[in-house]
Amino acid sequence: MLSEVNRLLFDAVLFSSVVACVVYLLFFFSQKEEIRKIARMILVMSGLLQTLYIFSRYMIAGHTPITSQHEAVVFFAWSVTWAYLSFHWRYSVKNFGTFVSVFLLVMMCIAASVSRDFHPLPPALQSIWLPIHAGVAVLAYGFLALAFCGALMYLLQEWELKSKRLGFFFSRLPSLGALDQLNNHCLAAGFAFLTLGIITGSIWARQAWGTYWHWDPKETWSLITWFLYAAQIHQRFTLGWRGKRAALMSIVGFCSVLFTMWGVTYVLGGIHSYAQ
Amino acid sequence: MCLGGYIVMPNETLLLLGVNHKNTPLEVREKLALNSGYEAPLQALGKIDGLREFYLLSTCNRVEILVLAADGEDVEKTLASFLFADSLPPEQYEQFLYCYRNEQAVHHLFMVATSLDSMVVGESQILGQLKEAYRWASAEKSTGPILNKLLHKSFSVAKRVRSETRIGSSAVSISYAAIELAKKIFGSLENKRVLLIGAGEMAELAAEHLVGNGAKNVVVANRTLERALDLAKRYNGRAVGLDEILEQLEHVDIIISSTGSPGIVLHKKEVKPLMRNRRNKPLFFIDIAVPRDLEPALNDLENVYLYDIDDLSNVVELNREEREKEAIKACRIVDEEALKFKDWLEGLFITPTIAALRAKGDKIRQMELERTLPRLKNVTGKERESIEKMASAIVSKLLHDPVLFLKRESCKDQSEMKVSLFRSVFDLEEKQ
Structure with a gap:
């Protein structure tokens, strides 16, 4: 029964993200305020459905559902959705939602295409630190994903302004100033969570395996990612790196995030690997 | 022909020559810009033969010369080479240059004054620039009755467009x-x-x-x-x-x-x-x-x-659509005013002809009276008055229809031909 509900819930999540993306794209083309409101409502609903879905998986598995590839991606999408919605609550960036909804749809498609089986949790991972560490890390990825979307928008807008071909995107994209600020804020939040993720991870590692740091591939790549973002934030503070360079760095950093999430699992393996 | 003592030949043309942002790249316009102000170029223009009235407009988007000159290709060529000086050979500048005559020149001037020809339709700087150019020209005494009237008219057309349409209202510039x-x-x-x-x-x-x-x-x-x-x-x-x-x-x-x-x-x-x-x-x-x-x-x-x-100008393209409607309305006003001015110009050709005809009739009346009256004997003062009245009535009744024919709207576009035919019929040529 519960697994049936679980299956239906994922279909609903997938469907709602398709609809949200389509309506956001409609808004992008038409720029009608009413459509934006509808799109936002659908996105909130999708966020709620994602929460329900994760909760239902928790009920079935009996632990925080972040141990398989599928679960990690859904969790990732969930954190992007809520990071965006919470961000939007503070201040809005023109047409940001469209880019985020496309990103979310891609995530959901990936989640739909991999195995949705449940995996028993190895004893080493059965700890209160699982939800804390994984939650914090995934939240960090959520904000970094937003910075990535903002960086893409920045590059697009900057290209239009520089080449003086002020076409379709010029009026639809926000100002460079707003995008740069968005990048800055998302990076600050994302970096803080990333740091916390690494700290909680090493505390948990000490508990589970006896040492703080293993040089496990995932740990190593998390550290590389952390250094990439740290370098960018440092440069912004000292030299005032901003604009195009900051946007490019956000994209590079996010590629490292993606590699840490998937690349490491498939290419390098290690104790973090799930869904073998 | 007379206009307050001012003679306009029928073979004189209003000629407008220039380049603007629409068909001339910045690199070429840069070479023409009159950095030294209006004084020197106006004086240089004054030295060109055959220009009766002239004026010059130079802004960052356009350079235009408007003259009243005797007909002929020569004036056009001289002005073109004056405009480009040595910066480009004639084969190259011909593609950039536009040249309008008479009513087309009037129409273009009105388009410029109302900013319909501007990079940013509805901007108001051009009117100020036009007025300044006119101030310089009149300070150099290079404008006469025709250009004075034409330029003043262009200012009032611009005002009319501004008040009757909304092209200027949304801060467009x-x-x-x-x-x-x-x-x-x-x-x-x-x-x-x-x-x-x-x-x-x-x-x-x-x-x-x-x-x-x-x-x-x-x-x-x-x-x-x-x-x-x-x-x-x-x-x-x-x-x-x-x-x-x-x-x-x-x-x-x-x-x-x-x-x-x-x-x-x-x-x-x-x-x-x-x-x-x-x-x-x-x-x-x-x-x-x-x-x-x-x-x-x-x-x-x-x-x-x-x-x-x-x-x-590319950026401006973005909100051009919204203003296009108002621009069409403005264009209609310009068309209308240009037509009115054309009528006035043609009136200039007709008015002196009518005056000459009346003068001729008057002269004949005077001559005939002078010849007849001394021959009549025993004419009382009252009878003499009646005869004089009759003579002037005959003249004016006889001339009434020809004058109406001249003023008639129906064949205005052929007015030049009409006037010259009329003049030879009544043998008015030598009386100028």
Whole structure:
């Protein structure tokens, strides 16, 4: 029964993200305020459905559902959705939602295409630190994903302004100033969570395996990612790196995030690997 | 023919020659721009043979000469070579040049005055520039009754368009386009600092809009400090010398350059090292000068955006659609006024003919009376008066229909032919 509900819930999540993306794209083309409101409502609903879905998986598995590839991606999408919605609550960036909804749809498609089986949790991972560490890390990825979307928008807008071909995107994209600020804020939040993720991870590692740091591939790549973002934030503070360079760095950093999430699992393996 | 003592030959033409932003690239226009002001070129024009009246308009988007001259290809060629001087050979400049005659010239002038021919339809600077050009021409005494009337008419047509349509209402101008861009770069203009290099009218208008949108600090750098101080005072800003520009660039965000300098004022290699001190905060350069003040390569620097006057026209394209409707309305007004002026011009051909005809009739009446009256005997004063009345009644009744024929609307477009036929029928030629 519960697994049936679980299956239906994922279909609903997938469907709602398709609809949200389509309506956001409609808004992008038409720029009608009413459509934006509808799109936002659908996105909130999708966020709620994602929460329900994760909760239902928790009920079935009996632990925080972040141990398989599928679960990690859904969790990732969930954190992007809520990071965006919470961000939007503070201040809005023109047409940001469209880019985020496309990103979310891609995530959901990936989640739909991999195995949705449940995996028993190895004893080493059965700890209160699982939800804390994984939650914090995934939240960090959520904000970094937003910075990535903002960086893409920045590059697009900057290209239009520089080449003086002020076409379709010029009026639809926000100002460079707003995008740069968005990048800055998302990076600050994302970096803080990333740091916390690494700290909680090493505390948990000490508990589970006896040492703080293993040089496990995932740990190593998390550290590389952390250094990439740290370098960018440092440069912004000292030299005032901003604009195009900051946007490019956000994209590079996010590629490292993606590699840490998937690349490491498939290419390098290690104790973090799930869904073998 | 007479017009208050002024003679207009039927073989004289209104001729308008020029180049504008629509068909002439900035590089070519730069070479024509009259940096020295109006005085010298007007005097040079005065030395050309066959120009009865002339006037000259030079703005950063156009250079136009309007003359009243004797017919013939020669005048056109002379004026074209005057306009381009030695900058281009005739084979090359022919593609840029436009040339209008009579009613087309009138129509074009009205289009210019109403800003319908401007880069930014609805902008109001052009009227001021037109008036200034006219002031110079009349100071040089190069305009006469025809151009005086025509130019004054163009001012009133511009006013009429402004009051009857809304093309001017939504802050439409180059500066408006610049502000749209600035907003896309900075987000908000709140507390942004503006530097004006050169204190022309255009720069002034742009600065006004920027301050209206929240820009805080206006610094004016100008060759003559007096003018800079003048302008700076209006925006509670500061005036600096031209040599302090680089220093100022560390603190300002938006730069509007409009000096009359013939060369580049600011180079890429001068700005590049400044970006570090600015902590890479974006710089937005607007170059509205012709010839250009700012090196185009500035745009290649990171976080630096440079737009010159041609680039701005692309931005303007964005909201052209909305204004197109109003522009159509305005065009109709221009068409109507141009037609009215054409009628007036043609009236100039007809009026002296009518006067000459009446004079001839009067002369015949006078002559016949003088010959007849002495021959009559025993004529009382009253009878003499009746005879005189009868003579003038015959003359005026006889001339009534021919005059009506001349004034008739139906064949106005052939009026020149009509007038000359009329003149030979009544043998008026030698009476001019």
